[in-house]
Amino acid sequence: GNSVTQMEGPVTLSEEAFLTINCTYTATGYPSLFWYVQYPGEGLQLLLKATKADDKGSNKGFEATYRKETTSFHLEKGSVQVSDSAVYFCALRNSGGGADGLTFGKGTHLIIQP
């Protein structure tokens, strides 16, 4: 079956530091890959996505590249801000109209200190 593995943290960084959150996956077929962010007291928001190998998703300064050869989708940001403090979830979903639900990693709690 499908599974997603990501570092759980908490990850604590200083403002303007470089961020990497690792994510690797196991899936049948060719899934679409996602990063979601959850701010305190809120639901999940889609941060970025990639639907095929070598695609790069990007949004709000965050980037992730779909690496089929290493089954990875690492999240990066060049300079983090305090407002980026949140929980980040890597997820996948099988492609196709009959797809099942999203499979999530455990989430990485990111804390940015001023």
Add this chain to the structure above:
Amino acid sequence: KAGVTQTPRYLIKTRGQQVTLSCSPISGHRSVSWYQQTPGQGLQFLFEYFSETQRNKGNFPGRFSGRQFSNSRSEMNVSTLELGDSALYLCASSLGRGALNEQFFGPGTRLTVL
């Protein structure tokens, strides 16, 4: 455009009772999925409804059920509540089915079972 709304936001029940949670999708969205979020198990897919029919189901016991109405609003029901059912229940809606249709999440219903 209004987002996904979930009611109630907070709920306290006792073991053995049953509970019904409600989800109103974004206008025009026809697919509704439900997820359970707990500290131990993380985010897990419960089921997906499209055109009033359950299309996919995660690995949960039969005590968890749901339905979708003709206006795409959805409810989920948990019978014979157990302590382990305490969780944040998230609803997500999308225009259609499949990984290429972005899922938009509601704020969740926090269920506490005493």
